[in-house]
Amino acid sequence: MPLEMKAENRPPAGTADPEEVERFSRLAGQWWDPEGKFRPLHRINPLRIGYIRDWTARHFEAAGGGRRAAGEKESSFLTPRPAPLAALSLLDIGCGGGLVCEPMARLGAAVTGIDAAEKNIGVARTHAEQSGLSIDYRCMTAEALAETGAQFDVVLALEIVEHVADVTLFVEQCARLVKPGGLFFLSTINRTLRAYGLAIFGAEYILRWLPRGTHTFEKFLRPSEVHAHLRKAGLSVIDMQGMVFRPLRNEWTLTPEDVSVNYLLAARKD
8 A cells, every 4th residue: 555645536525435434334333242243452552551551551650740739759651550641631533432532531530532434423422421421422533523623632543544535634633632742542453464354354254353344455554655754744653562462362462573464553743
């Protein structure tokens, strides 16, 4: 996949791919079923949540952040807090049914979740209400929200960049939504033969963890391509980890040594 698309070849509709939106709309009712079509997301969610929580807490503590109460001693990064993301604003782009938004809200962040599929937003709102959580859910695209001038301390784009119509435009709009000094988190799938074997052939055809057609190999992005998009948009990568499934232990782990399939990264807006 080329790093940039010529202007005349860009899809006119913006970042949302209508076919992808319709595909996930059909699955909207299954978002919160841990054994349903979104089972892989439920399995990797603890990794994603822990990674985002720890990097965000460390980053804003180091920056001063204004999050420490008067007279409170500076705590160790390794010491958990009841609400480590308190006083921070967080945006989840492509939030789906709210699998990441709800844990982020419980960690203290003021959370906004956006998705181009209206059915997803409906599911997310209902589940948040049932859970007693206040989350601002909106059915809109990243570019539509960016046009309002909104910015957030933390912006998430998890398992979505491989589904958008225009990667360059999408990353540009994500960067616009990050406050100066804020963080951007992205996770996606590498474009490798191993990723094809595991994420498409294995997950969709053999194990049937995902519906067939969920992923398109040509839309996967190599880390070097993602880094190039981020640099162009004014974001600097500060960490990258592979998300690796360990079948003998039946668990997912983070490792910087293996980004050949799923990977997760943190970037800073200077």
